Amino acid sequence: MKQLPDIALLELIQVADDRAAFDELYRRYWRKLYMAAYAKLQNDADAKDCLQDVFVALWHKRKEINIHSSAEAYLYVALKYRVLNLIRSRNNYGRHLDLFAAIPPGAMQAADDRLALQEIQQLIRVAIAEMPEKMREIYLLSRQQELGIADMAKQLGLSAQTIKNQISNALRRIKAKLSGQV
Secondary structure, eight states: TSSSSHHHHHHHHHHHHHHHHHHHHHHHHHHHHHHHHHHHOOHHHHHHHHHHHHHHHHHHTTTTOOOOOOOOOOOOHHHHHHEEEEEEHHHHHHHHHHHHHHOOOHHHSSSHHHHHHHHHHHHHHHHHSSSSSSHHHHHHHHHHHHHHHHHHHHHTTTOOHHHHHHHHHHHHHHHHHHHTOO
16 A cells, blocks of 8 residues: 555545555555644644544535545645635634623623523523524534634535625624624
8 A cells, every 4th residue: 555646545535434544544644634633723622623623524525525626636636625624614713702702791790690591591592593594504604613704605505705794793693692682
């Protein structure tokens, strides 16, 4: 396996479900890809998680993937998108924290923390339920399934800008609901 070029390994993986060919491809590129992911994320566990996602996806999608350039280029691009999705999900977490900032000061102190959290969760559920169907679908895809903008756009047949606008509008609605403006 060590002497085979990448294209032959990919063919064995796709056609024969050859685990040894997959393992060889993994050995060839894991360290380089890890270094690239770590350089961007500065976190060992996150870098390893992204790499695992890339290789798991390669194995699961081996029958559908058509790699026209090199395996190395494909893996780097796949890793790039995994890293960007992780960074994006971190930013989304920050946005959720912004939603909680909209709660009037003292509201959390006035009630038992558990009760207040349940009320906030209920307000968020109500805000989501009141969204137009497509907006709700996009918001839930982004938050529950953690799909990226490009993935949602492709899955739903919409432009990336439409997806961004729908998510932004959904967050505005939730924030307004939490602020008591709706």
